[in-house]
Amino acid sequence: MGGRDATMVLLDENGIRCDGRKIDEPRKIMIKAGGLKNADGSAYIEFGDNKILVGVFGPRDVHPKHMSNTDTGILRVRYHMEPFSVGERKRPAPSRREIEISKVIKEALEPAVMLEKFPRTAVDVFIEVLQADGGTRCAALTAASVALADAGIPMRDMVAAIASGKVADTIILDVNNEEDQAGQADMPVGYMPSLKKITLLQLDGVLTPEEYKKCVDVGVKGCEIVYELQKKALHDKYFGNRKD
Amino acid sequence: MTSVSVIDQLKKAQILELLEQGKRVDGRALDEPRKICIEINAIPKANGSARVYLGDTQVLCGVKIQPDKPFPDVGDKGMFMCTAELLPLSHPTVETGPPQAPVIELARVVDRGIRESHMVDVSDLVIEKDKSVVGVFADVVAIDYDGNLFDACSYAATAALLTSKTPTWEMVDDQPSVVEGGDKPLPVNTIPVSVTMGKIGNYIVVDPNGDEWESMDSRITITTDSDGNIVALQKGGSDGFTQDEINQCGELSVKVGTKIREQLKSSQQESQ
Numbered sequence: 001m002g003g004r005d006a007t008m009v010l011l012d013e014n015g016i017r018c019d020g021r022k023i024d025e026p027r028k029i030m031i032k033a034g035g036l037k038n039a040d041g042s043a044y045i046e047f048g049d050n051k052i053l054v055g056v057f058g059p060r061d062v063h064p065k066h067m068s069n070t071d072t073g074i075l076r077v078r079y080h081m082e083p084f085s086v087g088e089r090k091r092p093a094p095s096r097r098e099i100e101i102s103k104v105i106k107e108a109l110e111p112a113v114m115l116e117k118f119p120r121t122a123v124d125v126f127i128e129v130l131q132a133d134g135g136t137r138c139a140a141l142t143a144a145s146v147a148l149a150d151a152g153i154p155m156r157d158m159v160a161a162i163a164s165g166k167v168a169d170t171i172i173l174d175v176n177n178e179e180d181q182a183g184q185a186d187m188p189v190g191y192m193p194s195l196k197k198i199t200l201l202q203l204d205g206v207l208t209p210e211e212y213k214k215c216v217d218v219g220v221k222g223c224e225i226v227y228e229l230q231k232k233a234l235h236d237k238y239f240g241n242r243k244d
Numbered sequence: 245m246t247s248v249s250v251i252d253q254l255k256k257a258q259i260l261e262l263l264e265q266g267k268r269v270d271g272r273a274l275d276e277p278r279k280i281c282i283e284i285n286a287i288p289k290a291n292g293s294a295r296v297y298l299g300d301t302q303v304l305c306g307v308k309i310q311p312d313k314p315f316p317d318v319g320d321k322g323m324f325m326c327t328a329e330l331l332p333l334s335h336p337t338v339e340t341g342p343p344q345a346p347v348i349e350l351a352r353v354v355d356r357g358i359r360e361s362h363m364v365d366v367s368d369l370v371i372e373k374d375k376s377v378v379g380v381f382a383d384v385v386a387i388d389y390d391g392n393l394f395d396a397c398s399y400a401a402t403a404a405l406l407t408s409k410t411p412t413w414e415m416v417d418d419q420p421s422v423v424e425g426g427d428k429p430l431p432v433n434t435i436p437v438s439v440t441m442g443k444i445g446n447y448i449v450v451d452p453n454g455d456e457w458e459s460m461d462s463r464i465t466i467t468t469d470s471d472g473n474i475v476a477l478q479k480g481g482s483d484g485f486t487q488d489e490i491n492q493c494g495e496l497s498v499k500v501g502t503k504i505r506e507q508l509k510s511s512q513q514e515s516q
Contacts, residue, residue: 096348096351096352097352099345099348099349100345100348100349100352102345103345103346103348103349103480104349104478104479104480107462107479107480107481107482110482110483111482111483111484187477192484195484196486196487197483197484197485197486198479198484198485198486198487198490199479199483199484200479201464201477201478201479201485201490202477202478202479203474203475203476203477203478204356204359204360204475204476205360205475205476206360206361206362206469206473206474206475207473207474207475208472208473208474209472209473209474209494209495209498212474212494213491213494216487216490216491217487220487
């Protein structure tokens, strides 16, 4: 990731952040449902400078077979960053960070997907981070939910995700790369707005118990904003005038 | 595996039935962790070490402190790293080979809790700026498994770090060389305590044991520091939490963590 610039002002006296946003303002978010021909469902998200592509296959046969479960379908998630997606080239093999994020995203999606309807099968979610700029796991989770819905897989809700955090002693919404590197706390939140359930939550950084509660609350409110954009992306594809 | 899952479902039903009466399988209160036994200096050849029993879960941590090349962009800071591993003798299902996702997550969550609390004062671990710094490596191995390795590994690493002695180095001919009799306690800022809670049905239980671990729908690990701040958190498992539950877990982690911190402190005093 990028180097640290000690002179950068994270929050100025007017409450404006280093990239010109207000404290409760997310970056520009563009979500597109569909787009891939071969995948059963797909989505593309631009979340600030993050560019992430998600393809979904399934429910389909499980290979290797011993992984299958006779009671329920299984969800498999691979979160992968391209070598060119970050400042310094990333080695292509999955890192420990990518393996952990894959697991966290899988567990964030599982409560949303009605896997019990497809015993002995697998649903595969492939996440490719083409360009990274802080908050990739949230953007990836948001796009993965849209891709699963696009694949027509029965779901209880979609998971929307965004990070809240603490910068210059202030709780903010949607932590960007600079704020992640130089800020005080970063809390990715994944949330199912209709079911009111938090399915992804991580934190690094120091928060008082009051800030912690506020941070969760800011994150949940941010997820509700993202949720509307997810629904709009699906609406645009299936009910809009676009040709794809 | 199929036969195992049938037994697990029966166990889960029993665990849930008991919870509805406000009880747990091993008789603990819902917010009560298991008995923690900390045995410091279990490996005298390490710079610091601790064996921790959390109920029947047993883990061992050894700390090695040695000179290392600094990361290019942080030449004015020492290094801290914590790893965790499941030994094949800890459970029949553990296999040899490269670590799988759950173990990688375990290691990273334990490392993150201690790192984000800024427990180890890395700014004090520089031999010569940009040339040579001190690396502190806390390696935890799980020896016997009965659930909740997150907390057991975290307590072992914290106890081992609290009781670690670091040698002193000076630069001789551009190489770090140990100063005789220069051993001193590792500089430490705070005592992080991780508290893992499982959600079974609609019940939150602190420090799930092996059976509860297999039965729970989701879990959350929250690390607090000596000032009562929340410094790291990880949610896991295939279900979600409501916002109220997340707030409740935050409060629980501070409350339960305070008592455990006292125990870690007394093992530090014991070593002096």
